[in-house]
Amino acid sequence: MAGRNAAGGIRFRGSHGISAQFLPPAPPKHFVGRLRELEQLRPNGVTLVSGPAGVGKTALALRWLHDRCSGDQLYLDLTVREPVELRLGRLxxxxxxxxxPAEDRVAAFRSIVLKQKITLLLDNASSADQVTPFLPASGTxxxxxxxxxxxxxxxxxxxxxxxETGSLAPLLDLSYVELPERQARLYRLCAWHPGTHFDVPEAAAIAGESECDVEDALDDLVEKALLTEVGDTAFGFHDxxxxxxxxxxxxG
Structure with missing residues (x-):
């Protein structure tokens, strides 16, 4: 899961003396092929970056925050489900x-984000209802x-x-050489699965490893955009x- 931390998915960057654990994740070292989309991201207003798992949504948003967006920043990973009141209390x-008080937290959070001009990155949202409580009246x-x-x-x-530009292969090479050996081996082996997608038990059988270890490695490959998730339980490769x-x- 991209960008999650021990504090439950909340990270903050700014000049308010907040702990480093609230910093947004660092952007990926290697970033190519999304320059047009990078230019489409603009300050002020709400922008949704959508697409299938592993396509690079978080990488694009983090690169934009790092390169194009000055000022204070707050990161929330919405993968972890929890009551809005609890999340807002921690924020x-x-x-x-x-x-x-719980009943005042939405208004208090929106007010401080608006007054301090904090840029928000709400990552991995699954519904509009998850996002709405955090949206200020204006801002980015x-x-x-x-x-x-x-x-x-x-x-x-x-x-x-x-x-089309020949830029993807060098990017894949850079991502591949940074993989730990377990993930690199799984990446190579699963590419020879005869179907268009595979699940954790199939990948474990291919690799000769436990399903628990393989599932963690597959999640890492998805985060690095080397695999995509197919539905809730399967994985696949872009051609x-x-x-x-x-x-x-x-x-090898």
Whole structure:
């Protein structure tokens, strides 16, 4: 799961003395092929970045925050489901507002975000209802989701990268060489699965490892955009990525 931390998915960057645990995750080292979408992201207003798992939604948002967006930033990973009141309580404490009654937390959070001009990144949203309590009356908010959500703002829909410019193969090489050996081995082996997608038990059988270890490694490959999730329980390769993985096994 991209960007999650021990504090339950909340990270903050700014000049308010907040702990480093609230910093947004660092953007990916290698970023190519999304320059047009990067230019489409604009300050002010709500922008939804949508697309399938592993397509690079979070990477795009983090790169934009790092390169194009000055000022204070707050990151929330909405993958973890929890009551809005509890999440807002932790957020407000991180922003040095303690003991705010539950019924006042939405208004208090929106007010401080608006007054301090904090840019929000709401990552991995699954519904508009998850996002709405955090939206200030104005300001800059970027939301990532696998779904097209009605948030009343702009939407940038990401498709899998193509290699028309020849830039994808070098990017895959850079991602591959940084993989730990377990993930690299799984990447090479699963590319030879005869179907279009596979599940955790099938990947474990291919690798000769436990399902628990393989599931963690598959999640890491999804985070690095080397695999995509197919439904809730399966994984698959983009055609170009599969060809790259197969070539690595032949070389190795």
């Amino acid at each position: 407000l404490r991180a922003l040095r507002l303690n003991d705010v 908010v970027v939301v990532t989701s696998r779904s097209s959500l009605d948030l009343g703002g702009a939407e940038i829909a990401l498709d899998p990268l193509t290699d 170009l990525v599969r060809a790259h993985a197969r070539a690595k096994r032949q070389i």
